[in-house]
Amino acid sequence: MKKILLVGKPNCGKSLLFNQLTGLRQKVANYPGVTVEIKSGAMGEYEVIDFPGTYSLSTMSIDEQVAVEQLTLRVNDDETELVVCVLDATRLERSLVFALQAQLLASKANKPIVYVLNFIDEVKRFGHNIDIDGLANELGAPVYALSARSLDGIAEFKNALLNAEYKNFNPLVPKIPLETTKEVVDFSRALAKTYAINKDVVLKNQNKVDNFLLNSLFGSFAFLAIMFVLFQSIFTWAAPLMDGVETIIAGMAVFITQFTGQGVVTDFLNDAIFGGVGSFLVFVPQIMVLTFIIGLLEDSGYLARAALICHKPLSYFGLSGRSFIPYLSGHACAIPAIMAARTIESPRKRLITMMTIPLMSCSARLPVYALLVSVFIPSDVYWLGIFNLQGVTFFGLYMFGIVTALIISALLSRSSITDHEKSEMPFIIELPSYRLPHWKPLYHRVINSGVQFIKRAAPIIFMVAVGIWVLGYFPMNASLEESWLGSIGHFVEPIFAPLGLDWRYGIAILMSFLAREVFVGALGTLYGMEGADENIAGLAQNIMNDGLPLGTGIGLLLFYVVALQCVATVATLKAETGNSKLSWGLYAAYGVLAYILAFLANALI
Amino acid sequence: MTLWELHKGGTANISHLCEHLDDSVSTRLVEMGFETDQYIKCLRRSIFSGPLVIQIGDCVYSLEQALAEQIFISTSNNN
Ligand SMILES: Nc1nc2c(ncn2[C@@H]2O[C@H](COP(=O)(O)OP(=O)(O)OP(=O)(O)O)[C@@H](O)[C@H]2O)c(=O)[nH]1
């Protein structure tokens, strides 16, 4: 297939343009360094390739080297038809430095290059007009002004690509690509002087907002408040939605089982399907609320500021301000977060960040937290009269994960596991303009997070629920204790007895090493089978009636905060660190630490 | 003097980068806009010697002390 390469400086809108051209949904967000892997998609007979953004083609870190080597390779590839270099029209000078370097690279490989002048909607909003033809002549290549967000000029650009119209462009004077960094930097500056929008106009709003959000006093307060609202809202905003889902599932159970009469089929539906699989569906709204808030933050431009605010505190723990963004996205899922750590300049800090990301409470833990919190914390108590105590407890669990991660980071950075490299890129990050979120992609992302959550966990939970149900139902008419499952359970019970947990929890915990959400599904099935006539949706009520002591419950919660029960995360760690021993070692170490914490909580509280 | 000594609201021109700086780091800095004579403005400073925020050309960057101390500036001929 003929290939088109999309390149440019970080945060200039390559991925959004890629999405508009290919109809795909690559991650787009308002901070530099979102895309860390090369992605491709089809547009007509072409394959469009989206690259990670870099400020230049000279490289700093090993990972950048990989990205630039890839780019050089692709540019020289015979199948490559065209290089599209995206420029941020509101940051023309910086965009041009990369653009001129890309021009040299393309001309050496005998490949044509065209420029996209993105963010034209913002330029218009500021009432500025860029002389496109003039710029095209200076650059010696066609320039297409467009907005990947408002879609102005997208259709024309797509046509130009599909019909190879860009080949008709003839510059007044043929352009000789610039060779040295000095030439490139000077020419960019000169071009920006003539063509760019006045920078003070662009930066005025941004600086005004920063006066508040980066203010030493107010800024720290705002940061803490945003984090608190983030974690509290997962609980409070999702509650009504969760009740809704719960009611629907209970209704469906009653409706469907009226046709199946009494017997094995009904028992199976009630216990395994509605009790097991259903009890985990209840948590989908929480996952979606979390994705929504993280999405809002990512698109606002605040995250780069948060990285700056956190840099100093994090550096005491051997981390960088850049660790903040992977940590935050680790609260949705550890896998993309570990990949996002590639943007951390220092290899050491990157390794420490990757090793501690699994301690961030990812969305798979939400069902477990929500279930246990609703068992142990009364729902109608308010802390200081405003904050729901359940919400505060949630916040506490997230904080416990973060604090543990910081302590472990500090220990790691003082140990020799992470070798001390000599040349490290110090912390520097561009602060992008603040923008209102782009609603449509955000909406898709939220829906998608729910769908993915179900797709990923439902089959495992279904199989576990069915497996548990079969083992627990037979031999027929025996009690659960005497079933096949009961026998297995009693075999593993001694392992969990020190944590104050009986065999049912033991089975559920063991199963959750497949995927954390399985805990809720497995427990739902077990309780469903015990009390055949009780309300199947009320798993929390069932556990409450069972009288699990508070200390045991807290121990169980801490266990789930710390344990790394996710094989996919280990696989990602292995791929990103290239160290299999380290990855499985972490899996074991976090498991042991989780066990010790649960033991202590059960013994001491 | 170095960029780290620039107070909030202060402006200057880049004079040169410390020669002990790693080659790759200094090239990168030049490409990010930190080149001789470039006009630079300190937008804010953080408490406890946290990173400072500067505007250079059309970009706003935040950078930490260890780096700012390697960038030399002159405040003489600016407006
Ligand atoms: N107003 C406006 N916003 C845009 C436009 N293009 C992109 N954006 C926004 O700019 C931000 C960055 O877009 P991305 O597509 O993630 O940028 P990128 O070049 O892929 O960034 P990296 O992957 O980090 O290199 C997002 O918040 C987009 O919504 C545009 O034409 N107009």
Ligand SMILES: [Mg+2]
């Ligand atoms: Mg991108």
